[in-house]
Amino acid sequence: MEFILAILIGIFYASGLYMMLRRSLVKLIIGLILIGNGANLLIFLLGRITKGLPPIIPGESPVFLKAYADPIPQALILTAIVISFGLQSFAIVLVKRAYSVVKTDDLDQMNSTDQFS
Amino acid sequence: MKTIILKTASNYLLPLLMLFSFFILLRGHYLPGGGFVGGLIAAIAFVLHAFANGLENTKHLIRIHPGFLMPVGLALAFTSGLAPIFYAGLPFMTGIWFPEPLSVIGMVGSALFFDIGVYLVVIGVSLTIIFTITESA
Amino acid sequence: MIQHIVLYPILIQVFIAILLLFCWSRVHWQKVISVVGSFLSLGIAIILFITTWNEGTLTVQAGGWDAPFGISFVSDTFAATLILLTAISGLAVSVFSVGTILPARLKFGYLPIFHFLLLGLNGAFLTGDIFNLYVWFEVIIISSFVLITIGGEKAQLEGALKYFTLNIFASMIFLTAVAVLYGITGSLNMADLSIKVAAIENRGLVEVSAVLFLIGFGIKSALFPLYFWLPASYHTPPPAVSAIFGGLLTKVGVYAIIRVFTLIFVGDVFLENIILTLAGFTLVSGALGALVQNNIVKIFSYLIICHIGYMILGLGLVSELAIAGAVFYLIHDIIVKTNLFMVSGLIYRIKGTFSMRDLGGLYAKYPLLSLLMAIPFFSLVGIPPLSGFWPKLALITESFKMSNYWLIAAVLFATFITFYLIAKIWSEVFWKEGKVLPKLYNFRYFDKLKLEKKVQIVAPIIFLAFVSLFIGFGAEYIQQLALRVANELTNNQHYVQSVLGEQMIAN
Numbered sequence: 001m002e003f004i005l006a007i008l009i010g011i012f013y014a015s016g017l018y019m020m021l022r023r024s025l026v027k028l029i030i031g032l033i034l035i036g037n038g039a040n041l042l043i044f045l046l047g048r049i050t051k052g053l054p055p056i057i058p059g060e061s062p063v064f065l066k067a068y069a070d071p072i073p074q075a076l077i078l079t080a081i082v083i084s085f086g087l088q089s090f091a092i093v094l095v096k097r098a099y100s101v102v103k104t105d106d107l108d109q110m111n112s113t114d115q116f117s
Numbered sequence: 118m119k120t121i122i123l124k125t126a127s128n129y130l131l132p133l134l135m136l137f138s139f140f141i142l143l144r145g146h147y148l149p150g151g152g153f154v155g156g157l158i159a160a161i162a163f164v165l166h167a168f169a170n171g172l173e174n175t176k177h178l179i180r181i182h183p184g185f186l187m188p189v190g191l192a193l194a195f196t197s198g199l200a201p202i203f204y205a206g207l208p209f210m211t212g213i214w215f216p217e218p219l220s221v222i223g224m225v226g227s228a229l230f231f232d233i234g235v236y237l238v239v240i241g242v243s244l245t246i247i248f249t250i251t252e253s254a
Numbered sequence: 255m256i257q258h259i260v261l262y263p264i265l266i267q268v269f270i271a272i273l274l275l276f277c278w279s280r281v282h283w284q285k286v287i288s289v290v291g292s293f294l295s296l297g298i299a300i301i302l303f304i305t306t307w308n309e310g311t312l313t314v315q316a317g318g319w320d321a322p323f324g325i326s327f328v329s330d331t332f333a334a335t336l337i338l339l340t341a342i343s344g345l346a347v348s349v350f351s352v353g354t355i356l357p358a359r360l361k362f363g364y365l366p367i368f369h370f371l372l373l374g375l376n377g378a379f380l381t382g383d384i385f386n387l388y389v390w391f392e393v394i395i396i397s398s399f400v401l402i403t404i405g406g407e408k409a410q411l412e413g414a415l416k417y418f419t420l421n422i423f424a425s426m427i428f429l430t431a432v433a434v435l436y437g438i439t440g441s442l443n444m445a446d447l448s449i450k451v452a453a454i455e456n457r458g459l460v461e462v463s464a465v466l467f468l469i470g471f472g473i474k475s476a477l478f479p480l481y482f483w484l485p486a487s488y489h490t491p492p493p494a495v496s497a498i499f500g501g502l503l504t505k506v507g508v509y510a511i512i513r514v515f516t517l518i519f520v521g522d523v524f525l526e527n528i529i530l531t532l533a534g535f536t537l538v539s540g541a542l543g544a545l546v547q548n549n550i551v552k553i554f555s556y557l558i559i560c561h562i563g564y565m566i567l568g569l570g571l572v573s574e575l576a577i578a579g580a581v582f583y584l585i586h587d588i589i590v591k592t593n594l595f596m597v598s599g600l601i602y603r604i605k606g607t608f609s610m611r612d613l614g615g616l617y618a619k620y621p622l623l624s625l626l627m628a629i630p631f632f633s634l635v636g637i638p639p640l641s642g643f644w645p646k647l648a649l650i651t652e653s654f655k656m657s658n659y660w661l662i663a664a665v666l667f668a669t670f671i672t673f674y675l676i677a678k679i680w681s682e683v684f685w686k687e688g689k690v691l692p693k694l695y696n697f698r699y700f701d702k703l704k705l706e707k708k709v710q711i712v713a714p715i716i717f718l719a720f721v722s723l724f725i726g727f728g729a730e731y732i733q734q735l736a737l738r739v740a741n742e743l744t745n746n747q748h749y750v751q752s753v754l755g756e757q758m759i760a761n
Contacts, residue, residue: 020423025415032422039429046437072442076385080429082153083392087422089246090399094418096253097403098411113413113486116548188275195268201318202258209261211318 005045012038025095025105032091036084040077047073127169134162142236143222152232156239164247172251183248186241194234197227257314259302260329260380263337266295267373274366281360285352288365292345299341306334311752313382321754322446326382330749332581332739336379336509339585342721343501343592344372346714350596351494353710354603359404371397371498378506382753384432385442387510391428395421398503401495402487413487420483424473431466434459445753447518448746464519468511468528475507477566478535481559485543489551493599496551500558501592505584508565512580515569516743529570534664537563541671549608550683551598553675560668561587564649567661571652578740579648582732586633586641586725593630593718600711601683603700606691610679615688623712624684629719631680633726635673641726644733
């Protein structure tokens with residue numbers, strides 16, 4: 001399971017980077033989303049995958065009885081998902097505005113702020 | 118979208134989804150759920166209504182501007198965080214609880230008010246975003 | 255409880271932002287609340303600084319959950335100093351925004367977002383948890399995206415797109431680094447990480463995580479090969495936005511680099527060499543970039559990059575005196591860069607252009623204002639009694655001790671180019687015979703403004719000029735402060751003890 005997830009994360013990062021390096025604005029956003037999902041999966045994987053175990057230890061047991069699920073990665077991923085939800089919706093609006101103002105979705109055409117003036 | 122099936126269904130689904138979102142909000146302290154998910158479900162209820170009946174009707178249904186929910190929710194969450202400092206001299210955001218459980222809701226504490234704040238903010242933010250995108254499309 | 259004061263700089267900004275959101279369409283009230291609130295937060299920052307100075311490091315555990323499990327907020331001298339500087343520049347920029355930002359932008363929530371940005375900055379400086387730092391960084395970048403795009407002009411949107419993409423990418427790398435670090439240590443509390451990372455056998459993984467952090471923060475603080483978003487975007491928004499960006503945003507990246515590499519990843523020669531090399535290249539390439547520009551805001555943007563090099567250099571040299579130099583430079587740079595962008599805003603108000611070719615004759619028309627503007631310009635260069643001189647002295651002395659002559663050459667080169675550029679700006683903008691420019695239609699020139707507006711534009715510049723004069727002439731106190739910060743950073747047991755408590759260390 002870990003092995004498959006590790007390969008999947010690699011694919012997410014690689015395809016995300018590939019999409020970001022395209023010239024189209026929409027592909028740029030898709031790339032960012034893919035990398036974000038890759039990072040979330042990575043946190044999930046590095047929190048050690050445990051199957052069907054509760055994260056909460058009963059109050060009466062003084063020590064950790066046996067293996068238990070780590071709740072922190074889930075909290076982290078949830079936070080990261082919430083943040084990326086906000087960022088992505090902003091990104092979509094921004095790209096839409098930029099497209100209607102600059103009138104192109106080719107990133108190579110958007111170089112007026114870099115030009116010497 | 119003018120389909121009569123969706124239109125009829127959305128009229129029944131709106132109150133059901135709202136109820137479900139409250140349920141999710143209230144069970145969120147110990148079980149899966151909470152303010153964020155509840156807020157998203159409530160927002161989806163309104164978005165579905167907007168798909169079926171048009172944006173104007175949904176806005177008329179909500180009456181207030183959804184953006185106004187953001188400061189209200191933030192203020193609620195903020196005060197629930199501040200409450201332990203002023204009531205008990207405990208650090209920011211420490212959970213303080215009423216001693217007796219209420220019927221139906223169960224134990225009520227500052228965490229519940231924080232979650233309600235999150236719920237309102239999420240509804241406000243998602244509806245503002247979606248309405249803005251829909252209007253400019 | 256005296257510890258509660260650690261959270262107040264964060265809470266006050268949330269409070270102001272909520273109040274401002276309630277007055278969404280009442281722009282006049284927003285202006286009053288923003289300025290009054292900034293004064294209050296300056297007061298709180300001063301109290302926090304004095305308390306931290308007297309009592310030592312203060313810690314508060316949010317929610318009452320104990321240290322390695324909950325989120326800690328820590329105010330050591332470094333954090334308290336930066337909170338104070340944020341409050342000072344925040345106040346200045348708040349007044350300057352009230353004076354210069356167009357009503358159309360204020361109506362779209364400029365001021366609430368501005369205070370959310372300050373909230374993020376305060377949170378990032380105070381937090382003692384690495385994931386919480388990520389969350390504050392996101393608060394900062396989301397607010398800055400809104401500030402940079404508000405108004406929606408063509409150049410703004412193009413600049414914002416580059417700024418946006420690279421900053422999100424940096425956040426993703428930061429998140430990946432946090433994930434790797436959590437995977438190898440199982441902890442997120444920075445004090446706890448400091449102990450756990452030191453005990454890890456597999457140094458390769460630690461180094462991977464460290465380099466990821468360096469890249470993530472490096473993009474945010476505009477280090478050498480990662481800075482191209484900065485000159486493409488910083489000149490596009492209104493000068494008030496550029497001022498807070500130029501003064502504080504890149505410095506949060508520097509703060510994070512200094513914090514992470516003095517607390518968590520300590521004593522790694524490989525990383526120190528990377529940091530030194532990056533610092534040298536940042537100094538040289540930033541200076542060269544600034545050299546060819548004609549637009550004064552673009553020159554300042556490249557100078558931001560160039561001067562980031564000094565602070566990173568101080569960190570890379572590791573010795574206590576060098577870190578003190580870097581901290582001193584950070585203190586000086588926040589105030590001066592904020593002021594420089596506000597000065598460029600004032601120049602734009604007077605003449606209606608940023609181009610050095612068209613500007614001129616400012617000294618003949620406004621001699622007193624020109625003298626005022628000379629203070630930040632010459633502090634930036636570091637003409638001896640002014641504030642930029644002292645930290646460079648410390649950095650060069652320390653580089654000599656390491657007999658690292660390439661670095662000394664880079665520092666001197668960057669200083670020399672800065673000096674040349676300031677001299678060029680001075681002669682082109684102030685001394686050169688002024689051209690008669692075509693009158694801009696629908697543009698409120700400075701001499702046509704009401705007295706109230708003029709005060710709102712000039713007062714913050716005077717305020718920050720006085721602060722930088724104090725940093726220059728009171729260098730003894732600042733050096734004392736910087737040395738104390740450096741001492742706390744190099745001996746990090748104190749920080750760790752304050753967060754985890756005595757008994758946790760024993761276990």
